[in-house]
Amino acid sequence: MPQFRESRFFSVLAVFCMISFIGLVTASSAPDDTVGKQMRKVKKAMKTLHKIAADPAQKSAAMEAASSLQSAALAAKGLLPRNAKRMEDPKAKAEFIAGFRKAQIAFIKTSLDLELAIMDGDKDKVATLLQALEGMEQRGHKTFKKRRQ
Ligand code: HEM
Secondary structure (H helix, E strand, C coil), rough: CCCHHHHHHHHHHHHHHHHHHHHHHHCCCCCCCCHHHHHHHHHHHHHHHHHHHCCCHHHHHHHHHHHHHHHHHHHHHHHHHHHHHHHHCCHHHHHHHHHHHHHHHHHHHHHHHHHHHHHHCCHHHHHHHHHHHHHHHHHHHHHCCCCCC
């Protein structure tokens, strides 16, 4: 009888350990909930767009890359950059978050125009808009990514 109790104890312990392990694994492969993760998707899409956005033979792949850039930027828009998480002054924090959100909105709008230019096969516009997106990246990083505090 004590032997039965002991093996039951170990079975319960094993189940408990498995549940904890699954919990840990799911927590570490957490959802795409950081600006950094979304930015890496933006970077990947930009790389593709630079290669194929002006190539009429690759129009649908370029449209798809533009869409994934938009989705990633849309997700980033609703998240908090690391700098904002560190800010303590509520007024400065609110201004910082609003500025970040507006910059992401402008970025998304331009990326939608880029998709239109790709669809229209307008190579000059594609080039201008890709450049505009890069300018936004530079300004965005200077204002929101550069470590503060
Ligand atoms: C062509 C456009 C862009 C590219 C390719 C790009 C790429 C990147 C990359 C590779 C990172 C580092 C991610 C990491 O590993 O942690 C990053 C971080 C960041 N980017 Fe961008 N980015 C772009 C546009 C923007 C724009 C428009 C903004 C602001 C509106 C922005 C704000 C940030 C911020 C705040 C971080 C730091 C992450 C954090 O604070 O949580 N980026 N970006």
